[in-house]
Amino acid sequence: MSERQTVFVVGLDDFNRRKLQSIRGAEHLDFVGLLANEDVEHRTDLDIDAILDKARAQLRRHDGAIDGLVNYIDFPGNSMAAILAEEFGFRGPSLRSVLTCEHKYWSRREQQAVAPDAVPAFRVVDPFDDRSVAAIDLPRPFWLKPIKGFGSWLGFRIGDDGDLDRAIEQIRRDIHQLGRPFDRLMDRIEPPEAITGIGGHHCIAEALVGGRQCTVEGHVFGGEIGIHGIIDSIRARNRSSFRRYEYPSRWPREMQERAMAISRDLVRRIGLDDCGFNIEFFWDEERDVLRLLEINPRISQSHCDLFEKVDGASSHQILVEISLGRRPSLPHRQGRHGAAGKFFIRAFATEGRVTHAPDDEAIARLRQRFPDAELRVRMEAGDGLADQPFQDSYTTVLAILFLGAENHDALLDAYDEALSILTFEVSGPDGAPVEVK
Secondary structure, three states: OOOOEEEEEEOOOHHHHHHHOOOOOHHHEEEEEEOOHHHHOOOOOOOHHHHHHHHHHHHHHOOOOOOEEEOOOOOOHHHHHHHHHHHHOOOOOOHHHHHHHHOHHHHHHHHHHHOHHHOOOEEEEOOOOHHHHHOOOOOOOEEEEEOOOOOOOOOEEEOOHHHHHHHHHHHHHHOHHHHHHHHHHHOOOOOOOOOOOOOOOOEEEEEOOOOEEEEEEEEEEOOEEEEEEEEEEEEOOOOOOEEEEEEOOOOOHHHHHHHHHHHHHHHHHHOOOOEEEEEEEEEEOOOOEEEEEEEEOOOOHHHHHHHHHHHOOOOHHHHHHHHOOOOOOOOOOOOOOOEEEEEEEEEOOOOOEEEEOOOHHHHHHHHHHOOOOEEEEOOOOOOEHHHOOOOOOOOEEEEEEEEEEOOHHHHHHHHHHHHHHOOOEEEOOOOOEOOEO
């Protein structure tokens, strides 16, 4: 029998523990949570130094060997895991490479160096400088977003001066929530001259890109790059909020190959190693133009269950094998389903209150109908939409649902059935019903 090994997991919660238990060799592994999930995810009061000290103390208190450290959380999980890996001798990417990805302006410059035709026009903007805001010379509409964010938090589609004024007002009020901790991390490295002085309180304006969207998810181990899946991202009619992620991708094979080639070049350019990554693309099918959106130095929690349902193991397997010094791999098409999706049940508003949410009976009926569904209810009856942190600028996520089915068409039918079971009702500030779908 193999000797047991211990892997610490940043922000481990019940959902991700279940995904970790699906991987090869899980019966010989002990997964230990490093920091509580609330320490590192969806926080508005991050004290990076205090959280790092808390993590260090926990690692030092552990009785026995620690064989690996893994992270799948965006900010600040990526950066903290890189710092701790270097300090404690675990495998992981360098902090500099992680921050290169997370700093949207720096990342765009690196993308431009390897794939200039795939990068939309962009400008750095100081939202606290009226002259900098007025100097944005991109055709409208364009996107305005913080240098450091996640999801679509503080991301605005700017169509006219009114949009810009409202966006700048909100950005000035809230950008410090991630800007301050991000700047603390940037203080730990020496960025290139072109990035010096551009930090967490700056924004990036970008030309609009559109079309079909996908994400290339892969990994790097000892400098060798592998791609373990491509996932389609379907947006809502507002072109900002995600409706669902679907796997496997339905992009033509030629376009998948083009996206994968750019992904490999970008990962090499940035110097990522010993980690997972995911890189988002848009394809304008009519003009046959491929555009890069962003690179993230981690696997995506949004995709892990999809890999389990279709391929037979969560992409957490990649992280754990890298952390243990093993060449990573995933099974292929050995899961229970031919297609899988992550669905966002959204209220199409940012103000109002949830008046009805699924009760235990409804959730039990869902699980009886779809035994391997994963449901994460974010909001309960009585909750206010405006009280939820880090939502996009146009909608509020009420729940997240993972489903599998025989094929993509059956997957959408399954979602419609599930939504009829999971009834949410939301009232706006004026008492009028808010659309939920």
